[in-house]
Structures are given as C-alpha cells and as structure tokens.
Amino acid sequence: MSEGLSPKLVALDQSGYPMRVATSLWAVDCADKWRLHPYCLNDLEDVNEIDESTILNFSSTLIKAQLLDDAVGVILHNSSIIVNAAPSAAYIEGSQISPLPPLSSTILRQGKVTGEKLIVLQLGETGVDESGIAALGWANFYGDSPDAPVLLKSAQDELGYVEFDSNLILGQLGDSRGSTTFGVRANLWFSPKGTDCGIHNEHDFIEVHTQIHGYGRMQKFMENEAKTVYEDQLLSPGNTNPTPFCREAEGAFQYPWHQYRADTDCVWLAIEYHRN
Numbered sequence: 001m002s003e004g005l006s007p008k009l010v011a012l013d014q015s016g017y018p019m020r021v022a023t024s025l026w027a028v029d030c031a032d033k034w035r036l037h038p039y040c041l042n043d044l045e046d047v048n049e050i051d052e053s054t055i056l057n058f059s060s061t062l063i064k065a066q067l068l069d070d071a072v073g074v075i076l077h078n079s080s081i082i083v084n085a086a087p088s089a090a091y092i093e094g095s096q097i098s099p100l101p102p103l104s105s106t107i108l109r110q111g112k113v114t115g116e117k118l119i120v121l122q123l124g125e126t127g128v129d130e131s132g133i134a135a136l137g138w139a140n141f142y143g144d145s146p147d148a149p150v151l152l153k154s155a156q157d158e159l160g161y162v163e164f165d166s167n168l169i170l171g172q173l174g175d176s177r178g179s180t181t182f183g184v185r186a187n188l189w190f191s192p193k194g195t196d197c198g199i200h201n202e203h204d205f206i207e208v209h210t211q212i213h214g215y216g217r218m219q220k221f222m223e224n225e226a227k228t229v230y231e232d233q234l235l236s237p238g239n240t241n242p243t244p245f246c247r248e249a250e251g252a253f254q255y256p257w258h259q260y261r262a263d264t265d266c267v268w269l270a271i272e273y274h275r276n
Helices: 039-043 128-136
Strands: 009-012 020-024 063-076 081-086 088-092 098-099 106-109 111-125 157-164 180-191 206-213 217-219 230-236 247-248 253-255 257-262 266-275
Touching: 020 157, 081 088, 081 206, 098 106, 111 157, 111 247, 111 266, 206 230, 253 266
Parallel strands: none
Antiparallel strands: 009 020, 063 111, 081 106, 081 111, 088 098, 088 111, 157 180, 180 266, 206 266, 217 230, 217 257, 247 253
16 A cells, blocks of 8 residues: 555445544454445545566466555556455446455456455466466376376465455355454466366365456366256356355365366466465
C-alpha cells in the first residue's frame, strides 16, 4: 500500500448510510458486515503501476504471473486474468466499482484493481502448446511412464499468508472454528486435449483452480471410477471453480473423488491454502 495512503472502510447500516469509519482497508473481519463504499476508492489520491519485483517464480514468456499484495488502485493496461486469492473481497474499477469475491477471478482489459492478495496473469503472444510448455522445464507429475497421463507442473511459489475461518470459506456456516493462518502456494499445470488427469480424493490443504488457457472442467465422482461422475464444473479462461471441493471434519480436509479434465489443450492455476 502506498505510503501515506489511508483509504477508508465504511460500515453501512440497513438503510445504506455510513455508521463508522476504519482507517485500515483490510483490518475488519467480514463477519462484522463491513462493506467498501464506492466513494472510498474514488477519493484515492494516487495510483500505482505494477512493480516488476512482484513476478512469481513460475512466470515465463508464455504466461507472465505477478503477485500484488495490499494493492490500492493499481492500473492495468493489458488484458489480464485477475485472481483474488484473499478471503476478503477485492474491487475492480472501470466505469463503475464492483467487487471481486474471495477465491474468484475475472478478465480485466483495463482499469484499476484494489485487493489484499491478487494474482495477475497475462498470456504471451507466442501461444501455448505442449512443446512450448515442456521447453520451460515443467516436470510430468506422473513421471516417464508411457501409460500415464501428460500432466506437466510448473515450479510452485509461496505467496505469503492469509487468515480466515476455514468453515466459513467452505460454506459450513453452522460450525465456525475461528480464524486460522494459512500459507498460500500457487503453481501452473498443463495437459493436452482429452486428458483425464487422475481421480483422487486426498489433500491436506484447501484448493481452487483458475483456467488460464483452453477449456477444461473439474469433476466429482461417487467412486474412484470414471463412470460414476456426478458433477462437472466447466472452466473457460478467467474462470475459477465456484467453491473448494472439500469439507472440514475432525481437523482434516475431506475431499470427494475428483479430477481435472482437459477438453482442449489447457493451462490452469492451482492455489493451495495450507494450515500454518
């Protein structure tokens, strides 16, 4: 956040009138029913260009990836996928100001962004294909087995920490556990057209996926068999699957049988939230 910049967060009562003012943009828990009032962003005295020092370790000439922490009115000039990796709402400013909910994404062609933890991704001009991705040195998750799916994984970067109530994020509204610190990690994946990336049901973290290139889907299964699929969440560029798949029980994250399927050649972003 820019030095000397103190945007205000305004709580509105049921009639929509300001109730009180806080000086920190992100200090107030969403459970307090605070909302960012539009004039707060319009009153900002300065804006920032993206700092090149924020480039993530899996960024490349094919896909540029940057992290913006505590961004306020950052100007974007090029078409970008914006991922809100924070548990608080981010804000997009164009002809109007609109919220970008937690763990969601959009495509922004110009305008300003404000948010606690944003990932900005831009596709290069050379296009994306398997040979280009392999040339970046991404390893096949399944190794060299000729019978295994092609599932190439980039380096993984650590994006700092966020705090949230995991049960609220997961929609378990009747079972609040209080705020916990999570380490945020992210990496890119690639699979060619028609790839079933592997049915599984175990992770020790919360995850979401954002489509970067091509068209794919997240699938859920009743059992560890393809014929038992019961849900498809379709993903096009700029989309993040609507909610994490897991539930929390007995201190662990429990997943259904699930997989990613590439309907075309696909690149997608995986964001993981690891309990600290």
